[in-house]
Amino acid sequence: MMSAPADLRSASSSAGRSLASEASGNPVAIPPMPDYNGRVLAYTSTAAIIVTGVLQGAFAQWLLWLVAGALTWPHIAHALTRRTFLRNSPRIRQKMLIFDCVVGGAFIGCIGLIVIPSMAVALMLMFSCLMVGGIRQWLLGTVFMASAIAGTVAILGPADGPHSPLLTSIVSILSTGLYICVTAYYSHQQARALMLAKTQIQNQREQSIALSHKLSKYLSPQVWQSIFTGERDVRLETQRKKLAVFFSDIKGFTELSEEMEPEALTELLNHYFNEMSEVALKYGGTIDKFVGDSIMVFFGDPTSRGQREDAFACVSMAIEMRKHMKIMRQKWRSQGIKTPLEIRMGISTGYTTVGNFGAENRMDYTIIGKEVNLASRLESLAEPGEILVSYETFSLIKNKIMCRDKGEITVKGFGKPVPIYEVVDFRRDMGPNRSFLEHEHSGFAMYLDSDKITEKERQAILTALEDAADRLRREEDVS
Incomplete structure (x- = not known):
């Protein structure tokens, strides 16, 4: 019942x-x-x-x-x-x-x-x-x-x-x-x-x-998170977005590859990619790919803070990469690598097509468009240690970052010559109050970022500098 x-x-x-x-x-x-x-x-x-x-x-x-x-x-x-x-x-x-x-x-x-x-x-x-x-x-x-x-x-x-x-x-x-x-x-x-x-x-x-965490190593963290949280579906689709596109490579890497054993070269390259990836993620960049010694990063997708902030974050990342490269170069020199490795970078801002490209069973999340080609061209034209940006990028960052006019270049896909600019530094770091100082000679290298030094480290650095100065003065007196 x-x-x-x-x-x-x-x-x-x-x-x-x-x-x-x-x-x-x-x-x-x-x-x-x-x-x-x-x-x-x-x-x-x-x-x-x-x-x-x-x-x-x-x-x-x-x-x-x-x-x-x-x-x-x-x-x-x-x-x-x-x-x-x-x-x-x-x-x-x-x-x-x-x-x-x-x-x-x-x-x-x-x-x-x-x-x-x-x-x-x-x-x-x-x-x-x-x-x-x-x-x-x-x-x-x-x-x-x-x-x-x-x-x-x-x-x-x-x-x-x-x-x-x-x-x-x-x-x-x-x-x-x-x-x-x-x-x-x-x-x-x-x-x-x-x-x-x-x-x-x-x-x-x-x-x-x-x-999923293992698979995340093959995707940019932003793309991985958007997929695994369900915000983005995994299918062949693209959209038009205004992005800041960054390219970089290492000047002198080809010569270095002829001098070093493959195992040592692989370790150096992985160390370089790891350090630069941390800088890119710090500023919110979406790491697209590594090709040889080149890195491609873009800002504005999957998340965006606005065109101006995306462009500023991209250039800020490039400036920090340049500073960090000098520190790594000194470390490599202490390991016996004599070839002076320099990073060169190019940045362009404009509308690109972003999304999943490829086949149903093998996709790649990337971007295409003439702005991508422009950023790649700027990187190839840059001198060692130089950051070249397009006019639109310059117009978005000029209030915060000092740039130098570098004239115009002709780029395939653009009907008119493209004005380009060289990034000098943050305006706040210009003049006598700048936080970053550098000086390099044979047998001497100094890279100082005062904003990152603690009080305890400051005293140790002052002591080391005083000892170095005393030694140089004694050697000068002897000579």
């Missing part, structure tokens, strides 16, 4: 599939189904109570007709909810359980409120309500059951006495205990299955995260 969360072994696997589907981003709800096995067990237990009560004279003889109904109703309910329009009804389990509460209440009224059989049936009903729908279902079930009891008792009247024969009481208690124990066992099995599914999903999730 009641529905527990039965056929729980089937429900466990369904729940596991649901959890797995949710973890994969495609949640599939478990369809609401009547608990067939639980209903069969509950109605069979009630039929046993009826038979025992009738045989002992505790119940009226006509109640034997209810045994046939108790044994057939679970199968009828199962067929109705699986093969008719009811299978698509939302919350069908709760609705069927409410009907069971009405039937159970009517049965309690029919036996005249005899205490132990009535309590046994009511206990099975309340246990089922709590298991299936929680407190809300329990309250609803109680109301409908009480209403059915009151209506039936009003029609048939209460029994002559509240007590039942001993055997009827024992069968009632055992039937209820069996129902609760079996239901609790399957609930435990369901909980174990759910925990196992949760553990497996957690392991798969951790493996997926680890794999």
Whole structure:
């Protein structure tokens, strides 16, 4: 007469599939189904109570007709909810359980409120309500059951006495205990299955995260994040955007590759790329690719802070790369690399086509357009240590960065000669208050960025400079 969360072994696997589907981003709800096995067990237990009560004279003889109904109703309910329009009804389990509460209440009224059989049936009903729908279902079930009891008792009247024969009481208690124990066992099995599914999903999730972090090494962090957060779909599509495009390469790298062993050259190049990538990411650049000793970076996609800020961030990155290259060059010299490596850079700002290019099974997130060609041309024309920018880039940054006019060049794809400018430095770093100083000779190199020096480091640097100055003066006096 009641529905527990039965056929729980089937429900466990369904729940596991649901959890797995949710973890994969495609949640599939478990369809609401009547608990067939639980209903069969509950109605069979009630039929046993009826038979025992009738045989002992505790119940009226006509109640034997209810045994046939108790044994057939679970199968009828199962067929109705699986093969008719009811299978698509939302919350069908709760609705069927409410009907069971009405039937159970009517049965309690029919036996005249005899205490132990009535309590046994009511206990099975309340246990089922709590298991299936929680407190809300329990309250609803109680109301409908009480209403059915009151209506039936009003029609048939209460029994002559509240007590039942001993055997009827024992069968009632055992039937209820069996129902609760079996239901609790399957609930435990369901909980174990759910925990196992949760553990497996957690392991798969951790493996997926680890794999995604490995794959992120092959993509720019901004592109990787937009894909894995669902902001961007992975399909062949492009769009037009105004971007700041940066190219750089190492002057003297070809000569160096002829002098060094491939392993040492690879280590040097990887160190260079690693240092420059950190600078690019610091300023929010999207690293497009590494080609030989060249680096291509663009600003303004997937995220943009506005054209002016994107251009300023791009040029600021280039200035810091130039400074950082001098520091790395000194380190390489201490490792025995005598070839003076210099970085040269070109920057252009304008509309480009950005997005996924390639085939459905192999894509590359990159940019194309004449501004890309212009940035590449500027990089090839730059002198060692020089940063060349296009006129549009210059117009966006000139208030913060000092530039020098370098004339005009002719570039394929542009109808008119293109004005170009050389980046000197930040305006704030010009004059006597500049934070970055450099001086380099054979046997001497100094690169000073006072903004990055702590007070403790300042004293150590002053001591080192004083010792160097004293040594140079003594050697000068001797000579």
